[in-house]
Every structure is written in structure tokens, then in C-alpha cells.
Amino acid sequence: MTSLTNDNIPGQEPEEITGSEAVIRSLIAEGVDTIFGYPGGAIMPVYDALHDHHHNLKHVLTRHEQGAVHAAQGYARVSGKVGVCIATSGPGATNLITGIADALIDSTPLVCITGQVLSGLLGTDAFQESDVIGITMPVTKWNYQITSAEEIPEAIARAFYIASTGRPGPVVLDITKDAQFAKVLYSYAKCVKIRSYVPEYPADKELLRKAADLINNAKKPYLLYGQGVMLSGGEKELISFLDKSGIPAAGTLLGLSSIPTDHPLNMGMLGMHGNYGPNIKTNQCDVLIAVGMRFDDRVTGTVGTYAKQAKIIHIEIDPAEIDKNVKTDVALIGDAKHTLRLLSHLVQAKQHPEWLAEFKAAKDVEEEKVIKNDLAPQKAGMTMAEVVRMASDLTDNRAVVVTDVGQNQMAAARYTKFEDSRSWVTSGGLGTMGFGLPAAMGAKLGAPDREVVVFTGDGGMQMTLQELGTIAQEKLAVKIVILNNHFLGMVRQWQELFFEKRYSFTEILSPDFVKLADAYGIPGSAVNHREDLEREMKKMFDTDGPYLLEVHIEKEDNIFPMVPQGKSVAQIILSADELK
Amino acid sequence: MKQEFIITAYSENHIGLLNRITIIFTRRKVNIESLTVSQSALKGISKFTIVVNETKDRVVNIVKQIDKQIEVLKAFYNTNDEMIFQEIALYKVPTVALMESDQIEKMIRLHNARILEITREYTVIEKTGHEEETQALFEGLNTFGVLQFIRSGRIAITRSPIERLSEFLKERDSLFEKLEEKKKI
Numbered sequence: 186m187t188s189l190t191n192d193n194i195p196g197q198e199p200e201e202i203t204g205s206e207a208v209i210r211s212l213i214a215e216g217v218d219t220i221f222g223y224p225g226g227a228i229m230p231v232y233d234a235l236h237d238h239h240h241n242l243k244h245v246l247t248r249h250e251q252g253a254v255h256a257a258q259g260y261a262r263v264s265g266k267v268g269v270c271i272a273t274s275g276p277g278a279t280n281l282i283t284g285i286a287d288a289l290i291d292s293t294p295l296v297c298i299t300g301q302v303l304s305g306l307l308g309t310d311a312f313q314e315s316d317v318i319g320i321t322m323p324v325t326k327w328n329y330q331i332t333s334a335e336e337i338p339e340a341i342a343r344a345f346y347i348a349s350t351g352r353p354g355p356v357v358l359d360i361t362k363d364a365q366f367a368k369v370l371y372s373y374a375k376c377v378k379i380r381s382y383v384p385e386y387p388a389d390k391e392l393l394r395k396a397a398d399l400i401n402n403a404k405k406p407y408l409l410y411g412q413g414v415m416l417s418g419g420e421k422e423l424i425s426f427l428d429k430s431g432i433p434a435a436g437t438l439l440g441l442s443s444i445p446t447d448h449p450l451n452m453g454m455l456g457m458h459g460n461y462g463p464n465i466k467t468n469q470c471d472v473l474i475a476v477g478m479r480f481d482d483r484v485t486g487t488v489g490t491y492a493k494q495a496k497i498i499h500i501e502i503d504p505a506e507i508d509k510n511v512k513t514d515v516a517l518i519g520d521a522k523h524t525l526r527l528l529s530h531l532v533q534a535k536q537h538p539e540w541l542a543e544f545k546a547a548k549d550v551e552e553e554k555v556i557k558n559d560l561a562p563q564k565a566g567m568t569m570a571e572v573v574r575m576a577s578d579l580t581d582n583r584a585v586v587v588t589d590v591g592q593n594q595m596a597a598a599r600y601t602k603f604e605d606s607r608s609w610v611t612s613g614g615l616g617t618m619g620f621g622l623p624a625a626m627g628a629k630l631g632a633p634d635r636e637v638v639v640f641t642g643d644g645g646m647q648m649t650l651q652e653l654g655t656i657a658q659e660k661l662a663v664k665i666v667i668l669n670n671h672f673l674g675m676v677r678q679w680q681e682l683f684f685e686k687r688y689s690f691t692e693i694l695s696p697d698f699v700k701l702a703d704a705y706g707i708p709g710s711a712v713n714h715r716e717d718l719e720r721e722m723k724k725m726f727d728t729d730g731p732y733l734l735e736v737h738i739e740k741e742d743n744i745f746p747m748v749p750q751g752k753s754v755a756q757i758i759l760s761a762d763e764l765k
Numbered sequence: 766m767k768q769e770f771i772i773t774a775y776s777e778n779h780i781g782l783l784n785r786i787t788i789i790f791t792r793r794k795v796n797i798e799s800l801t802v803s804q805s806a807l808k809g810i811s812k813f814t815i816v817v818n819e820t821k822d823r824v825v826n827i828v829k830q831i832d833k834q835i836e837v838l839k840a841f842y843n844t845n846d847e848m849i850f851q852e853i854a855l856y857k858v859p860t861v862a863l864m865e866s867d868q869i870e871k872m873i874r875l876h877n878a879r880i881l882e883i884t885r886e887y888t889v890i891e892k893t894g895h896e897e898e899t900q901a902l903f904e905g906l907n908t909f910g911v912l913q914f915i916r917s918g919r920i921a922i923t924r925s926p927i928e929r930l931s932e933f934l935k936e937r938d939s940l941f942e943k944l945e946e947k948k949k950i
């Protein structure tokens with residue numbers, strides 16, 4: 186990373202510059218190359234400073250601050266770097282909240298910079314004053330208000346350190362306008378340590394040995410991988426661990442793409458709409474190794490009946506996750522990469538053919554009862570699954586897949602095949618509709634050489650569709666696939682299954698999306714019949730730049746399997762008939 | 766089963782940290798029975814003492830979340846019998862009541878309380894002790910009409926011979942050293 190800041194030029198004296206100039210130089214010093222934002226009164230000095238730096242710090246003007254923060258998340262998730270967004274005070278800052286909350290629960294490193302009213306006006310209900318520190322406190326890993334220019338370099342250094350180390354998360358810096366205008370003698374030093382913050386812990390040899398003993402004596406060991414594997418850069422370590430130990434593995438929703446879908450020991454996805462085998466085997470294994478995941482209730486079903494028969498080993502960087510939802514027998518606090526590497530040395534090389542055969546049998550059941558009908562439906566209406574799988578096939582499983590929330594998300598999770606790590610961007614913990622389109626913009630900027638496809642529903646698309654403007658202005662080659670079932674599909678599915686088909690406000694009217702794209706100068710087409718799908722999708726991938734493909738899906742299709750809420754993972758159902 | 770726990774946290778003296786800590790309770794709808802914050806024996810380090818009536822699982826979860834806050838050095842919890850603790854109470858009574866009989870004076874002696882200030886109109890009495898004790902004195906004095914009454918939050922100290930914090934800071938230094946070594950590998 187080349188940068189023009191004086192801190193990189195040896196021997197240069199600290200220079201007196203404005204606080205806002207210090208903000209920009211500090212970002213560049215942290216290696217930031219792209220930021221997302223929206224200007225306004227209280228952040229104008231920073232925008233003014235940006236004007237001089239736009240050659241080495243790209244700024245993307247989104248159409249809404251929510252778009253900026255989701256884009257920063259998408260950028261961070263595919264690139265592994267810290268996502269950065271900026272907004273003005275008051276409404277600008279409050280518009281960021283959903284994305285910040287999303288980033289906290291999904292452990293995404295973000296630095297969000299908000300302008301604030303003049304420090305002398307704090308607490309006076311000044312124009313566009315809102316208590317950003319107070320509002321963001323519950324949804325940030327750390328936040329800090331800067332009221333003088335001198336604080337800027339150090340606060341930014343801390344922000345990047347905190348956001349990116351340990352369990353990553355979002356940080357908010359709220360900078361008063363006078364601090365942006367004031368002068369500071371600028372020099373920059375990266376933060377490497379904070380006394381009160383321990384980002385990670387050294388491995389405990391005794392516990393590693395205990396874990397290895399459990400694993401070596403297990404008849405039916407089973408490994409669950411979460412996003413912690415990718416966050417720690419431990420993909421290779423996970424694969425070596427699995428290859429050596431012969432242990433079957435399944436991923437959480439956020440763990441997807443950590444290892445290739447077709448790896449022989451990858452059994453699929455966990456969770457409410459995960460695969461059949463991975464769910465039922467959780468309650469049949471004898472040792473469960475959970476790596477970089479947090480036993481979310483969408484993964485465990487009712488926790489009272491979750492994996493009670495198994496000894497549980499939890500590898501996790503965040504000590505607060507240990508025993509939070511599921512009590513463990515051995516807790517290995519540490520990052521997944523390092524811990525897996527150490528554990529690999531201690532486990533015996535093994536194979537578990539009979540145990541794997543059980544997974545295979547479960548897979549055959551799911552294939553017969555669900556997957557076959559999803560991928561090769563007998564009816565005229567198209568399924569989300571066939572659209573998703575076609576996109577996967579046409580990109581040789583190499584695209585970055587971004588999703589919105591709902592049935593589209595679950596179909597994309599179930600039927601995309603992954604070859605490469607960091608190829609999957611979805612809102613897991615918060616389940617934020619409207620996430621997909623802006624996150625895809627960020628993903629494209631974070632991985633400019635990769636194909637980026639976003640699957641979204643007709644509902645979610647309409648939550649942030651103003652970002653088509655950003656895509657058009659920045660000529661972002663995002664391939665947008667709208668899976669239009671003319672319903673808020675996932676809610677409708679629940680109404681059908683659990684509320685006696687009382688479709689209360691889930692039918693939704695949409696604009697002509699293709700015309701809408703056209704209004705932005707974005708090419709697109711709509712598909713109504715299966716025979717047109719492949720042609721139009723190829724056209725989408727062959728088009729340079731953005732493209733919008735609207736696919737009309739069977740209106741009342743459901744996502745199965747499903748672990749109904751309040752049920753155990755062992756009670757997963759494969760069709761609606763099982764509810765009767 | 767719910768019982769009383771004393772949560773102790775050491776932290777950097779940082780604006781907003783009190784709020785960060787209390788919202789951990791609010792979010793779980795856990796009531797804080799008492800809260801005291803003050804500078805610890807080490808300059809710049811604050812000590813929080815928080816009393817809750819909760820189940821142990823809940824308290825463990827809360828303490829971990831407190832510990833996770835960036836500026837918190839260390840958080841832990843104890844049951845009442847693991848700590849020595851006190852509260853302080855101030856009582857304002859009309860001075861005439863003190864003059865008219867020796868009953869208040871006897872009460873002060875009996876409860877090990879003391880007089881802080883006497884004016885023509887009122888007398889201020891101070892007592893330290895557990896809540897039941899300061900409450901008992903209140904009830905006694907109130908038969909003469911307590912004009913004002915205030916009780917502090919709890920302060921508590923462990924039964925171990927040294928302040929845990931200094932021990933802990935040493936441990937942390939060696940932890941950071943180990944992490945440095947790990948980075949080199």
C-alpha cells in the first residue's frame with residue numbers, strides 16, 4: 186500500500202494540519218483505500234479534506250447511510266480488511282445503526298466516523314444533534330467521541346486496532362465539527378496494545394491435550410465450523426485438521442465458504458434450514474467440536490435438547506461465548522487458526538467410514554425428499570434453488586455470493602457451491618432485509634477481480650433499491666438476481682405452516698424492476714419461463730458492468746428442511762406433511 | 766435460584782463506561798440493587814461495586830459481558846459471604862427530640878452510630894453497617910420522626926490478603942509477553 190502521509194516518509198517532522206486532514210491521513214496510514222459515505226453539515230470539513238485525497242482514497246457516495254454501512258460490511262467480509270463509512274450527525278448517524286448492529290452480531294470489523302455538532306453545543310439540542318455515543322453504545326465493540334483535534338490520530342489508531350483484533354466488530358468515532366476544523370501537530374503511530382483489552386489468549390496446553398484425548402477416543406466425532414475460521418484465516422488449518430482426523434464437518438450459515446462445498450468431509454450446512462444430516466447427527470455424535478461459532482439459537486433449535494449425548498469442545502476467541510448457550514466440556518479460548526494447528530499435532534490420523542456412511546444415508550434422504558424437487562422440479566413454476574444452482578454452475582462456483590434475507594437467502598445458502606473462502610456475504614445474526622444490494626456493492630469493491638452476484642427477494646430489494654443509483658454512478662459490476670415470488674416469502678411460509686395460511690400483509694406489489702434498472706441505465710431482463718433462464722443468466726454474466734435479472738418464482742414455495750422454532754435439531758422436518 | 770451477588774469491576778477511568786456497564790443489565794432486565802464507583806488504590810483505575818439479586822448463570826453471563834468491554838481491566842463476582850461489605854447511612858432528626866429524652870442517645874450508642882452535626886433545628890447521625898442494620902436504626906429513629914434519610918451503595922472488599930488488581934496486572938503483563946512470543950512464531 187503506497188500512501189502519501191508524512192508518517193511514512195522517514196525523518197519528516199510532524200506537520201501542523203487540520204483535524205479533518207488528520208482524519209484522512211490517519212485512514213490512509215491504516216491502509217484504507219475505499220470508504221463509503223454521505224455528506225452533511227457536521228462532517229463537511231472531512232469531506233473538504235477528502236477532496237484533496239480522492240486519488241489515493243476512493244470515496245463511494247451511497248444513496249442512504251444504511252447503504253454506506255452495509256457496503257462497508259460487504260467490503261470487509263470479502264477483503265478481510267476493516268470497512269470504513271462516514272456520515273453526518275443526527276439523521277446521518279442514526280441511519281447507520283442497523284448496519285452497526287448487524288456488524289456487531291456478525292463480528293464484522295468496521296470503523297464508522299460520524300460528524301457531531303460543535304463541542305460547545307453538545308447537550309443543547311442543537312440542529313442535527315443526536316447522542317450518537319449513547320445510541321451506538323449497545324451496538325458497538327467500542328465508541329468514542331472526539332472533541333479536540335489532538336485526539337484524532339490516536340483515536341483512529343485505537344479504532345482500527347479494536348475493530349480488527351480479537352473478535353472483530355464495529356467501532357464508532359463521533360467527531361465534533363470544531364475538532365475537524367482545529368489544527369493539530371500530526372504524526373501517526375499504529376496502536377499495538379491496550380492495557381485493558383486482551384484480544385486473544387495463549388493456548389492452554391493442558392486443555393489442548395484433554396481435547397485431543399476426547400477426539401482420539403471418539404467413535405462419532407463431528408466438527409462444526411463458523412465464521413471464526415475465516416476471520417482468523419484458518420481455512421487451511423481446518424482442512425488439514427479434517428483430512429488428518431477424518432472427522433466430518435458442517436458449517437454454520439456464516440461459516441459457509443470456509444472450506445469447499447465438495448470437500449469429502451464437508452457434510453453441508455447447520456441450522457433451521459440447513460441440511461438434514463448435519464442437523465440430526467448433532468444429536469447422535471459422541472464428541473462435538475465447535476470452531477469459531479457461537480451456538481446461535483437458529484443453529485441449536487431448543488438448546489435443552491441440543492447435543493446432550495456429546496462431549497463438547499468449543500474453540501472460540503471470545504471468552505464470553507464459552508458456556509453462554511451450550512455448556513462445554515473443554516473450552517479452548519483462542520483463535521481458530523492457531524488452535525486448530527496445535528490440535529492437529531495432537532490428534533491421531535483416522536478414518537470414520539461407518540460414521541460417514543450415516544451422513545451419506547441422511548443425505549440420500551434429503552436428496553430424495555427435498556433436493557431433487559428443488560433442483561429439478563416437475564412443476565412449471567421455477568424454484569429459487571434452480572436459479573441459484575445455475576448461477577453457481579455458470580461461474581464455476583467461483584463467484585462471491587451476497588444475499589438478502591428470507592427464502593432467497595436460505596436457497597442461496599443451500600444451493601450455492603463454494604470453491605474459495607470469503608465468497609459468502611449474508612446477514613446472519615441480525616437477519617437484516619435490505620442488506621444484500623448495498624453489501625454487494627462493497628463486496629465488488631473489496632474483490633474487484635471476482636464476479637459478485639447478489640440474490641434478493643422482491644421485498645428486501647425494495648428496502649434499499651435506491652442503491653441502484655450508486656451502482657450506476659460507480660459502474661459497479663454487480664449481478665443482481667431478484668427472486669420474485671410476489672410475497673414476503675419467508676414470512677408467508679411461516680404463515681402457511683404455523684398461522685393457518687392467514688396471509689396477513691405478506692403479498693407485496695413491486696415495480697417493474699427491469700424498467701427501474703433501465704431508468705438508472707443498468708441493463709436487465711426478466712425471466713418468466715424456465716426455458717429462458719439459462720439464456721438470460723448467461724447474458725447477465727456476459728455483460729460488462731452491472732446487470733439486473735428478475736426471475737419470477739413459484740409464488741408459494743417453501744424452504745425445507747426446517748427445524749421448527751421450539752423444536753430440537755433431531756425433529757427437523759423435510760416437508761410440510763410432517764407438521765400434520 | 767436467585768441470590769445476592771456482588772459484582773466487582775476494575776476499569777480505566779473513561780467517559781461513558783458507566784453507561785456501557787449498566788446497559789448490560791438493562792438489556793437483560795436485571796435490576797441493579799446498588800452501585801458504587803470510585804477511584805481504586807491505583808491511580809486512574811476505577812472500581813465498580815454492583816449488587817444484584819440474580820441466578821448464578823445470569824451473573825456469570827453479565828460478568829463476562831462486563832469483562833469484555835474494552836476499558837474494563839477485570840470483572841468478577843462474589844457471594845456476600847465471600848466479602849466484607851458495608852453501607853453508610855445518614856439520618857436527620859429534629860434536635861428537640863434529642864433534648865426531650867435520652868432515647869435517641871441510647872439508640873446511637875446501641876447501634877454504634879455517631880453524631881456528625883447538631884444545630885438548633887436538626888441533628889445529623891451517621892451509621893455504617895449492612896442494610897438490615899442501617900434500616901433497624903432508621904426504624905428506631907423514625908418513631909421520633911426522621912426528617913431526611915440517605916443510604917449509600919455497597920462497598921466491599923475481598924477476604925484475600927492483597928488487592929486482586931495488582932496481582933492481576935502482573936498476570937496481564939506476562940500474558941501480553943506470551944502473546945508477543947506467539948506472534949513471532
Ligand SMILES: Cc1ncc(C[n+]2csc(CCOP(=O)(O)OP(=O)(O)O)c2C)c(N)n1
Binds near residue numbers: 591594
Ligand atoms: C428489516 C427487516 N424487516 C423485517 C424482517 C422480517 N422478515 C424476514 S424474511 C421476510 C420476508 C422477505 O421477503 P422477500 O424479501 O420478498 O424475500 P423472500 O423470503 O420472498 O425470498 C421478512 C419480512 C427482516 N428480516 N428484516
